[in-house]
Amino acid sequence: MKVAEKVYLKAARLQSRLTTASPVLRDDQPQFEMTVVGVEDLGAGMRRVTFEAPGLTGFECCGPDEYFGLVLPRPGGALVMPDPEPLNVRAAIADIAEDVRPDLRWYTIRAHDALAGRIDVDIVTHGDSGPGSAWTVRASVGDRAGFRASGALYRGLDLPGRQVLVADETAVPSVAAILEALGGPAAATARGVEVHVEVADPAVLGGYDLGAATVHVRRGVPGSAVVPALDTHLARGGAPVVYAWACGETDLAAGARRALVRHGVDRRRVYFCGYWKLGRARG
Numbered sequence: 001m002k003v004a005e006k007v008y009l010k011a012a013r014l015q016s017r018l019t020t021a022s023p024v025l026r027d028d029q030p031q032f033e034m035t036v037v038g039v040e041d042l043g044a045g046m047r048r049v050t051f052e053a054p055g056l057t058g059f060e061c062c063g064p065d066e067y068f069g070l071v072l073p074r075p076g077g078a079l080v081m082p083d084p085e086p087l088n089v090r091a092a093i094a095d096i097a098e099d100v101r102p103d104l105r106w107y108t109i110r111a112h113d114a115l116a117g118r119i120d121v122d123i124v125t126h127g128d129s130g131p132g133s134a135w136t137v138r139a140s141v142g143d144r145a146g147f148r149a150s151g152a153l154y155r156g157l158d159l160p161g162r163q164v165l166v167a168d169e170t171a172v173p174s175v176a177a178i179l180e181a182l183g184g185p186a187a188a189t190a191r192g193v194e195v196h197v198e199v200a201d202p203a204v205l206g207g208y209d210l211g212a213a214t215v216h217v218r219r220g221v222p223g224s225a226v227v228p229a230l231d232t233h234l235a236r237g238g239a240p241v242v243y244a245w246a247c248g249e250t251d252l253a254a255g256a257r258r259a260l261v262r263h264g265v266d267r268r269r270v271y272f273c274g275y276w277k278l279g280r281a282r283g
């Protein structure tokens with residue numbers, strides 16, 4: 001690891017300890033190849049891909065919504081992994097010859113079975129408009145893909161009091177994992193954790209138990225259903241929100257954050273992440 005990268009990592013770690021809403025950074029970024037051992041359609045464009053790798057037996061998640069870089073081979077080509085050393089995986093990938101350069105997209109670990117060395121990853125498919133979706137649509141048992149560890153985002157596990165989680169389809173796997181870590185949907189609700197979800201088609205939720213989550217059906221752009229509804233909901237008052245997490249399409253996540261802050265939630269207690277951007281590749 002280069003000196004500049006070490007300094008950057010140290011500063012980022014320090015900063016992440018200072019606010020509740022900072023992501024959890026890993027001390028390491030293990031990287032290895034995986035094999036697809038299962039593919040299951042959960043409904044309405046949500047596919048569960050199960051990966052297996054010896055590296056997943058020793059792997060420890062640093063949070064319930066642990067996410068990782070899925071390294072994807074070029075269509076019809078062999079998997080070429082980036083140099084595991086540099087912190088900046090994008091730069092490591094850019095160093096690979098163009099004709100074999102893999103694609104990289106970020107996904108959440110929905111479930112981790114350390115004994116079996118397996119992870120489930122739930123991926124929203126949208127045809128061939130991006131390499132992540134295109135790969136997932138064609139994924140079958142025996143396919144190879146790479147794993148590059150990254151970190152986790154949710155920091156509310158030990159926080160008592162009202163929490164607000166906001167998500168679209170892409171962040172539903174994260175919410176499901178968070179609820180599980182909180183003891184299940186009912187226990188999470190009893191603790192004061194509220195879930196507000198926006199989806200284009202409620203059938204996408206068929207594979208999940210989100211308990212008392214409020215589900216908003218999107219008819220327009222991302223955020224157009226959940227953000228105004230959240231605004232109205234927060235205007236009704238209630239206990240102070242001690243922590244909020246909003247993930248999904250960029251405008252949805254930013255809009256949710258603005259609504260929370262407008263209703264008096266301390267901005268340092270609101271974590272938001274644009275998982276994807278409408279009309280733009282994640283790149």
Ligand SMILES: Cc1cc2nc3c(=O)[nH]c(=O)nc-3n(C[C@H](O)[C@H](O)[C@H](O)COP(=O)(O)OP(=O)(O)OC[C@H]3O[C@@H](n4cnc5c(N)ncnc54)[C@H](O)[C@@H]3O)c2cc1C
Pocket residue numbers: 067105106107108109121122123124125126129130131132133134169170171173174273274275276277278279280281282283
């Ligand atoms: C921390 C993190 C965790 C994530 N976890 C998950 C997860 O568990 N499951 C999951 O499905 N996604 C997850 N995502 C989102 C996923 O990485 C993005 O949707 C990504 O853009 C998909 O890559 P792609 O190659 O399919 O499309 P891209 O090449 O990135 O984009 C191509 C086009 O497709 C559009 N597009 C991208 N995603 C979607 C979508 N979901 N629906 C409709 N259009 C889309 C873009 O706007 C663009 O026009 C996560 C992202 C982050 C940052």
